[in-house]
Amino acid sequence: MPDSALPLPHSTTPVTWHILGAGSMGMLWATRLTRAGLPVKLILRNAERLQAYEAAQGLTLIEDEDAQQWAIRAQIPETDEPIQRLLVACKAYDAEQAVAQIAGRLTVNAELILLQNGLGSQQAVAALVPQARCLFASSTEGAFRDGDWRVVFAGRGHTWLGDTGQAPAPAWLEELQRSGIAHEWSPNILSRLWRKLALNCAINPLTVLHDCRNGGLQAHTAEVQTLCTELASLLEHCGQPEAAVDLGLEVLRVIQATANNYSSMHQDVAQRRRTEISYLLGYACEAAQRRQFEVPHLQQLHQRLTRHLQQRGLPCH
Numbered sequence: 001m002p003d004s005a006l007p008l009p010h011s012t013t014p015v016t017w018h019i020l021g022a023g024s025m026g027m028l029w030a031t032r033l034t035r036a037g038l039p040v041k042l043i044l045r046n047a048e049r050l051q052a053y054e055a056a057q058g059l060t061l062i063e064d065e066d067a068q069q070w071a072i073r074a075q076i077p078e079t080d081e082p083i084q085r086l087l088v089a090c091k092a093y094d095a096e097q098a099v100a101q102i103a104g105r106l107t108v109n110a111e112l113i114l115l116q117n118g119l120g121s122q123q124a125v126a127a128l129v130p131q132a133r134c135l136f137a138s139s140t141e142g143a144f145r146d147g148d149w150r151v152v153f154a155g156r157g158h159t160w161l162g163d164t165g166q167a168p169a170p171a172w173l174e175e176l177q178r179s180g181i182a183h184e185w186s187p188n189i190l191s192r193l194w195r196k197l198a199l200n201c202a203i204n205p206l207t208v209l210h211d212c213r214n215g216g217l218q219a220h221t222a223e224v225q226t227l228c229t230e231l232a233s234l235l236e237h238c239g240q241p242e243a244a245v246d247l248g249l250e251v252l253r254v255i256q257a258t259a260n261n262y263s264s265m266h267q268d269v270a271q272r273r274r275t276e277i278s279y280l281l282g283y284a285c286e287a288a289q290r291r292q293f294e295v296p297h298l299q300q301l302h303q304r305l306t307r308h309l310q311q312r313g314l315p316c317h
């Protein structure tokens, strides 16, 4: 058949990216997708936040000291408009409630991308919307807000996405490629999330308790290694042996490579923000308890951290 006789591909309207939560990660994704010409809509907390956003006239992405503003459309959760693709960019402790607010808007073939750190919130969201396909993501990108509706792209990284149901990669990954969002499809995303959770558990709480940068843990390597040994046994016990391989070595490497940085949990405590403790150390301790597996050092660390947060008047869950 000559080329001219080939049927023309259907011109399909691209699916809108609804983004729930315009914090650091939500803004980082929204601005890059918009820059690539893709349709994006932000879902903000309430009418008050929407009004503040409209007054600011858009989101500003600061990348390599260059600031650019993007006028992205925004709405409130109660808007009467179907959602086919949703990026959940809230903190782990807000994700379930935020998704519950928009659950009635999800189409039958809806897909959710869950960006939350740690574990536990993803499973809670997936149980809430069983009709939707939930993809879990793990990202090493770094971003922070330097003002309302402004995000600084602080650290280039990579995002792994995957499906616990072993379904194939979605075709829209190409849109991430086009948007310059470095990513990879992960056939075992749970293993990746467990590995990151273990790294977080070995480093972050101790940086809070010793009030130090990551490099400060070089003075506490025995304590770090004891935790790594226990975490590695827990991972194996939870059916995640791959995530346990050379955990102690990687933790030491991360401590060295990020010696000058303050961990995200240290930053949260220093800025008197709620931490994601329940989805990191809390999740690890609960997973151990469910399997009647002894993790005395992790449990003691959890208790010390909980006390530390309570003494500072911060939420400890």
Ligand code: NAP
Pocket (backbone or CB within 6 Å): 020, 021, 022, 023, 024, 025, 026, 043, 044, 045, 046, 049, 077, 089, 090, 091, 092, 094, 097, 098, 101, 115, 116, 117, 139, 140, 141, 142, 143, 144, 145, 276
């Ligand atoms: P963030 O800056 O605190 O942003 C969270 C956003 O969610 C806030 O803008 C918040 O709104 C919004 N939100 C909460 N409940 C909502 C609701 N019901 N409806 C609408 N919006 C709602 O947090 P983040 O740093 O982007 O982190 C998000 C997740 O990504 C976390 O699990 C984090 O661990 C993970 N992560 C972050 C980074 C990073 O570098 N930032 C890197 C990797 C992974 P308000 O603005 O109104 O409070």
